[in-house]
Amino acid sequence: MEALEASILESIPHAVIGLQDRRIIFVNNGVKTVFGWTSDELIGRTTRLFYRSGKDYIRIAGELYSILEKQPIASMEFPCLRKDGTKIECMINAARIGQQLKEKRVVITYENITDRKRAAQELEFSRHQLRQLSAHLQSIREKERARIARELHDELGQLVTALNTDIVLLKNKIPAGQKILLDRVESMSSLVGLTMETVKRIYMGLRPGMLDHLGLTAAIAWQAEEFFRRTGIACDVSFSPEDMAIDPDLTTTIFRIFQETLTNVQRHAQATKVTVHLTAMDDQLELVVKDNGKGISDEQLRKPDSFGLMGIKERVYHWGGKEAIVGKIGKGTTITIRIPLLKTGETS
């Protein structure tokens, strides 16, 4: 039996230590790997050796033993120290020996989780950086779009308008009976009209001006109408309240999310109707876009290349909000997003 116990002890890849009144009464060879101490050096000494400070030694033990007063096992993570002074992080699992905690008799396993923790931290850091990068790229892209839209509107729009004025003047100067000239000028006039429309379509596609001047609800209503005109899919919108004052960046975010959901309806849903509700409450903004199409499946939701949906999630995350995408096969898809709002007065 003793041989079996010894092999059990040695088969554990962590440091295993038996304690009585905080003095070490037995150890396995794992202590050498985890702490750099040999068993001979440890027997009879206290676990103070494993802690970085006397304060830690008292505080952590206080926590641990008070848990073990109440329950047979406990686990926690804390900073430790190796014999050579290297700082490590350990995860411990402690079990009291016997039914009750008597003379602080416990067995503790120490696992060195330094590398694991560092890897987790690095992963978290890199995820954070990716998120920052993605938000930064979005914001650059948005500014760029706004700039091009403005230039198209202001510069090109002005030029084409001036051209149109000249054509009208020219037309009035053509003597009666000059049919060929008149036809030419009329053709020019309609080409100029077409150019105006094209320029407008392009800058509105880049960034609709009402987003900056008339606000979110106007932009959403316009986009819904555009969508119906383009696809024939009815798009009912309702707002509560009708007018809402929302941070300009958040306005852009919600608008872009709305556009992505409409693009998805058009591309994937085979729907005949979309209903949109935008509600500004005291402390949050809610957008619900519901279609009556074929419904999104869990698989599609989890696809690694679902960049549209990922973009929605990232945008929502950036504002500290939550989103829910629910698909009922054959019945349609509902996307709900909620974003916390600052108190009135704090929003611009």
Ligand SMILES: Nc1ncnc2c1ncn2[C@@H]1O[C@H](COP(=O)(O)OP(=O)(O)O)[C@@H](O)[C@H]1O
């Ligand atoms: N409204 C919807 N109805 C049905 N399926 C949808 C809907 N929206 C998204 N999907 C499904 O989810 C997938 C992921 O969407 P998304 O991330 O926007 O990527 P993409 O539109 O580029 O395919 C789509 O390929 C589609 O299969």
Ligand SMILES: [Mg+2]
């Ligand atoms: Mg998409």
